Amino acid sequence: MEPKLLLTPGPTPIPPQVTHAMSAGMIGHRSSDFTSLMENVQSSIRPLFGTDHPVAILTSSGTSALETSMVNLVEPEEAVLIIVSGAFGDRFRSIAKSYPYEVHIYEVPWGEGLDIEDFKDFLASKQNIKAVFSQACETSTAVVHPINALGKLVKDYSEETLFVVDGVSAVGGMKFDMKADAIDCLVTGSQKALMLPPGLAFVAMNNTARKRASNNKLPRFYLDINKYFDALEDHSTPFTPAVSLIQGLDQVLSLYNEEGIEKVFDRHLAMRNMLRAGLKALDLELLVEDAYASPTVTAFKSDENELSHIKDALKNKHGITIAGGQKHLKGRILRIGHMGYMFPKDMLTVLAALEAILSKHRNKQYYGKALAAAQEAYYE
Numbered sequence: 001m002e003p004k005l006l007l008t009p010g011p012t013p014i015p016p017q018v019t020h021a022m023s024a025g026m027i028g029h030r031s032s033d034f035t036s037l038m039e040n041v042q043s044s045i046r047p048l049f050g051t052d053h054p055v056a057i058l059t060s061s062g063t064s065a066l067e068t069s070m071v072n073l074v075e076p077e078e079a080v081l082i083i084v085s086g087a088f089g090d091r092f093r094s095i096a097k098s099y100p101y102e103v104h105i106y107e108v109p110w111g112e113g114l115d116i117e118d119f120k121d122f123l124a125s126k127q128n129i130k131a132v133f134s135q136a137c138e139t140s141t142a143v144v145h146p147i148n149a150l151g152k153l154v155k156d157y158s159e160e161t162l163f164v165v166d167g168v169s170a171v172g173g174m175k176f177d178m179k180a181d182a183i184d185c186l187v188t189g190s191q192k193a194l195m196l197p198p199g200l201a202f203v204a205m206n207n208t209a210r211k212r213a214s215n216n217k218l219p220r221f222y223l224d225i226n227k228y229f230d231a232l233e234d235h236s237t238p239f240t241p242a243v244s245l246i247q248g249l250d251q252v253l254s255l256y257n258e259e260g261i262e263k264v265f266d267r268h269l270a271m272r273n274m275l276r277a278g279l280k281a282l283d284l285e286l287l288v289e290d291a292y293a294s295p296t297v298t299a300f301k302s303d304e305n306e307l308s309h310i311k312d313a314l315k316n317k318h319g320i321t322i323a324g325g326q327k328h329l330k331g332r333i334l335r336i337g338h339m340g341y342m343f344p345k346d347m348l349t350v351l352a353a354l355e356a357i358l359s360k361h362r363n364k365q366y367y368g369k370a371l372a373a374a375q376e377a378y379y380e
């Protein structure tokens with residue numbers, strides 16, 4: 001009977017009001033009800049992307065938004081530069097390699113922040129880069145990249161070069177300003193800080209990117225973003241959308257507006273700070289330095305046996321699910337998601353459970369230590 005706690009970096013818990021909205025009953029996607037729903041959604045979703053431009057909604061997972069950004073903004077034979085700092089930078093790389101592009105990769109060691117000066121030199125050594133692709137938050141390592149500084153660098157390199165940002169584990173959990181950050185295209189998915197089930201992908205583009213997309217000769221059909229923007233003019237979608245998810249999205253956006261968007265971002269930062277303080281108090285080493293620590297996901301290290309024990313005990317004894325590492329970080333880290341419908345009290349819950357697990361496992365007294373550190377970080 002005890003409610004379970006899902007603290008993974010996606011999918012994330014759904015607020016009951018959103019579940020309720022999603023079960024309101026089906027409406028036709030060509031009906032006036034749907035048109036007014038889309039109109040509402042459009043006006044309230046833009047602040048989360050930090051833009052006044054329309055945000056296209058696709059019925060597909062986050063990866064489709066990554067692919068959409070690339071196939072609409074880059075022509076065959078053109079050069080792209082991809083920042084690869086984890087599993088999702090790798091995803092951009094795999095997408096790029098599936099198309100006839102010239103692909104340049106800037107590798108960042110997993111778990112480390114991007115060195116902006118080094119990146120500047122790397123970019124300067126490449127010619128005719130048409131677009132630079134980066135994660136805002138690399139979910140697999142819990143690193144955030146310096147998006148604002150990157151955006152400026154890209155535009156210093158060339159005003160013609162587009163800056164494309166994967167905000168899948170960031171939009172809704174951290175502030176964006178597409179203009180100030182020089183982002184031409186920002187994408188995300190529904191199942192992270194947008195507090196929805198998986199199934200929607202979002203693509204925001206400024207006018208420069210829209211123009212590039214409408215002139216692009218690369219063959220594409222479902223992922224042709226022009227179709228979505230054209231349909232948005234009539235508050236519609238080109239294909240049958242996931243109507244219930246959009247009904248839920250409307251509710252998500254009113255919940256975020258009720259809380260206040262700045263407060264939502266502050267809450268995410270507060271959860272990060274609490275968790276980092278608490279984990280340190282448990283003698284757990286954080287994977288990422290403070291300067292690059294994500295407001296939406298936190299990774300910590302330990303030996304493989306201890307990590308496996310922690311993950312199992314959290315799930316089986318405390319009803320809390322967290323995530324393991326991906327690819328070569330498997331068995332080396334655990335990741336705790338703190339985005340969307342998650343709150344400071346959830347951080348206290350997971351830290352209290354970790355105190356109990358580690359006190360027993362290490363035969364050491366941890367009771368109260370992580371909680372005190374987290375509460376100091378939150379209240380002081």
Ligand SMILES: Cc1ncc(COP(=O)(O)O)c(C=O)c1O
Binds near residue numbers: 010168
């Ligand atoms: C940063 C980032 N990009 C892309 C994706 C891929 O999204 P999806 O699994 O919805 O296709 C994820 C999913 O975890 C992600 O965290």
